[in-house]
Amino acid sequence: MKFYRSQVLVCAGTGCTSSGSADIIRIFKEEIEKVGLSEEVNVIHTGCFGLCENGPVVIVYPEGAFYSHIKLTDVPRIVTEHLLKGRIVTDLVYSSDSAHKSKSMALEDIEFYKKQKRVALRNCGAIDPENIEEYIAFDGYKALAKCLTEYTGEEGRDKIIDIMLQSGLRGRGGAGFPTGLKWKFAKAPVSDIKYVCCNADEGDPGAFMDRSVLEGDPHAVLEAMTIAGYVIGAQQGYIYVRAEYPIAVHRLRIAINQAREYGLLGNNILGTDFSFDIDLRLGSGAFVCGEETALLASIEGKRGEPNPRPPFPAVKGLFGKPTLLNNVETYANVCQIILNGPEWFASMGTEKSKGTKVFALGGKIQNTGLVEVPMGTTLREVIYEIGGGIPNGKKFKAAQTGGPSGGCIPAQHLDVPIDFDNLSAIGSMMGSGGLIVMDEDNCMVNIAKFFLEFTCDESCGKCPPCRIGTRRMLEILEKICDGKGEPGDIEKLEELAINIKNSALCGLGQTAPNPVLSTLRYFRDEYEAHIYEHRCPAGVCSSMLRYTIDPEKCKGCSLCAKNCPAGAISGEIKKPFVIDTEKCVKCGACIEKCKFGAISRK
Amino acid sequence: MANENKAREELYKELDVIIEQWKDEPGGLLPIMQNAQEIIGCVDEEVQNYISDKTGIPVSTIYGVATFYSLFTLEPNGKYTIGICLGTACYVRGSQLVYDELSKQLGVEGGRTTGDGLFTLTATRCIGCCGLAPAMTVNGDVYGRVKPEDVKGIIEKYRNIG
DSSP states (O other): OOOOSEEEEEEOSHHHHHTTHHHHHHHHHHHHHHTTOTTTEEEEEESOOSOGGGOSOEEEETTTEEEOSOOGGGHHHIIIIIIITOOOOGGGBOBSSTTOOSBOOSGGGSHHHHTOOOSTTTTTTTSOTTOHHHHHHTTTTHHHHHHHHHSOHHHHHHHHHHHHHHHTOBOTTTTOOBHHHHHHHHHSSOOSOOEEEEEEOOOSTTOOHHHHHHHHOHHHHHHHHHHHHHHHTOSEEEEEEETTOHHHHHHHHHHHHHHHHTTSSBSSGGGSSOOBEEEEEEEOSOGGGGSHHHHHHHHTTSOOOOOOSSSOTTTSOGGGSOEEEEEHHHHHHHHHHHHHOHHHHHTSBOSSSBSEEEEEEEESOSSOEEEEEETTOBHHIIIIIISOOOGGGOOEEEEEESGGGSEEEEGGGTTSBOSHHHHHHTTOOOTTSEEEEEETTSOHHHHHHHHHHHHHHHOOSSSHIIIIIHHHHHHHHHHHHTTOOOTTHHHHHHHHHHHHHHHOSSHHHHHTTHHHHHHHHHHHHHHHHHHHSOOOTTSOOGGGOOEEEOTTTOOOOOHHHHHOTTOOEEOOTTSOOEEOTTTOOOOOHHHHHOSSOOEEEO | OTTTTSOHHHHHHHHHHHHHHHTTSTTOHHHHHHHHHHHHSOOOHHHHHHHHHHHOOOHHHHHHHHHHSTTOOSSOOOSEEEEEEOSHHHHHTTHHHHHHHHHHHHTOOTTOBOTTSOEEEEEESOOSOGGGOSOEEETTEEEOSOOGGGHHHHHHHHHHHO
C-alpha cells in the first residue's frame, strides 16, 4: 500500500449517502487534485461512523478532526485550509452543543463515543470496505488462517466450537440462542452436503445494525461464515440480504469477488483441502423471511412461509440438508473471539449475556445513530449519555426495543442493565437491536396500533391465529383510537394476545401481541383515557382532539380564520374568535399561525 | 419506467439471458422474477406465463411468489415511485402525517398509481436513514426531515419535469 501523509475518511453508509456523501467524495478528489496534493492525501469512503444525525461526516487523519454536517461548499475550505495549510477549520468541526462553544476535536473526546465499545463495528468507519487489503491490514482473515492451520482435524473443529461456547456469544438476531451450541448441532449430522447461511434480512422497522456491518465491514462476515463452514463441514454459504439495501449488496458482491481472487473463498482455501464458497440471495420484501425456516424457503425460491420445528434447520434445513443459520452481527463477533480468545469476550457484559450489542438509536433522540455498548449498560446511559437525551426539552416516555416483536420500556426501568434476560423480564426483548425513543407527544395506544398494522400486513397467512387474530386485535385498537372504544375492549385484547402467543406457528405470530401487552402493562391509563374519557392524553388520535381558542389570550387578529382550510373559525376583529368543532378538520393550521398561543389541542 | 418505450419482445430477450443463467440453479425462481420486475417493470400475467414456459415451473407457483413478496407488482408502477418511510423511527417523528398529505395531494391510496401514470405512492419499510427522519424517496432520491407542508413543492418539481 502507498504511503500518504493525510487520510480523508468520508462516511459512505446509507444515511450519509442519502445526504450526499458521494458528491462530497468526488469534490474532495477534484479539489485535492487542483492544489496538487493527490500524491499526499488519500480520500477513502468508509462504512458508518455511527453519528448519523450529523451526517455527512468527514474525518481527517492524522489530526482526527471530526467534521460534521458537511456541505459541498465546505469542501474547498477544508482542502485549502486544513489539507494545504494545516489549519483545522474549527467552525465545521463537530460540537456537542449547537453554540459551538466546546469543540470536540477528536473522535475519542466526543461524548457519543466515550461509553461505546466497538467489537462488531470495529472496522466500520475505519477502513475502506471495498478494499480487501485494508481489511487484511486490520488482522483480516487471520482468524481463518489460525483455524485452518492450528485447529486441524476433528479435534480442532471441536476446539473451535468449545471456544464459541466458552465465549458465551448468543445469537444477535433476537432470540439469543448460544452460538456455539448452534454450531455443535449443525456439525453433528453426517451429510455430504451442508450449508452455512447468514440472515441479513433485517426487517425491524427502524433498525439498521446489520446493514451498517455489511456496508462497513463485509469481509468480517465472509470470514466468519467460512470458519463456520470449516467447522460444520459445509461447502456452500448463502447470505440472504434485503434488496432494499443496495449499498450493502454492492459491497458484498465486491467483497466476495475479492475474496475469491485472493484464494480466501473457493477451492483449497489457503492451500488446505478445505473448499468453500458464498453466494448472495436477495430478499424481496417480506418481514416473515427473518424467521429461519421462512428464510430458507425463500432461498429455495418459494413463498417465504415458515415451517413447524422440529425438524430444526441444523438437522434438515436448506434443500433438506443440515444448515447453520446465524445473523450478521453474530458473525461479526466470531473472528475477534478466535483472535482474542473466549476469555476476552466473556470479560465483557453480564453473567448470562456476554460481549457487546449494537443498537440503532432513533426516534425522539438527539443523536440518531448506531451505537455499540457492552451488555449491561443501562438504558439511561445509552439514551442520555450517548444519545444526548430528548430534543426540544421534551419528557421521555418510553423506549421501544425488539421492533414489532418487542415492547415499550417506561421511565421507571431506565436503570435496568440491558441484557437478554433483563429485557425479557420487563416485558420487552433484545430483538435485533432497534431502539426507538418516544417522548410525551407519542400516544402509546397509537404506537401499539402502528406495530399491529405492521404485523397484520406482514403476516404470511399460513396459520389462523396470526392471520385472523392479529387482524381482530388491530380492529379493536383502531376502534379505541377512533374514540369508539367500549368497556371490555382491554380484556378482549388481553385474551386474544395470550391465545395468539400460545398458538401461532412461528416467532412472528407468537411475538406479535407483545407491543400491545407491554403498553397495556405500563400505559394502561392511556388506554383507559381513550375508552372511558374519549380523550387521547398525548394529543395524537385526531378524532378525539378538540381545538379551542382561549378567549383570554385571543387578540382577535383573524389570522387563524384566514388560514383555516375548512372555514371553521369565525369572529369579529379584535374580539375573541371561536372554532366550530363540527366543521373543524383538525389539521392544526390555526395553532401554527397563532402568534399569541391562544389555541389549544386537547 | 425507463423501459416503457421498448417493445416487450426486446425486453423478453434481455430476460432470456437471465433465465438461461438461473433456470438450473436451485432456488433460481426468485432471482429470475426479481430481474423480470426490474427489466419489465412488473410481473403481470403475461410475464408469469412467459417465465413458466421457459422454466417449466407451474404458473400457479409463480403467481404465489409474485403475490407473496412486496417487491413484485402485478401492474407497472408510475414514472415516479414515491416512498414514504413508515419505519418506527420515522413514524414517531410524524411520517404518517406526510403520507396522509401525499395521499391527499395525489388523490390516490398507498400502492396505487395516479391517473396520468406519473406517480405511484407507496409506504415503505425502514430505508435506514433514521437520522433524516421522516424520510421519503422519489425514484431513489432521498428527501430528509420532510414536513407535510413540503410535500406540495416536491410533487410540483417532478410534475414540471413531466
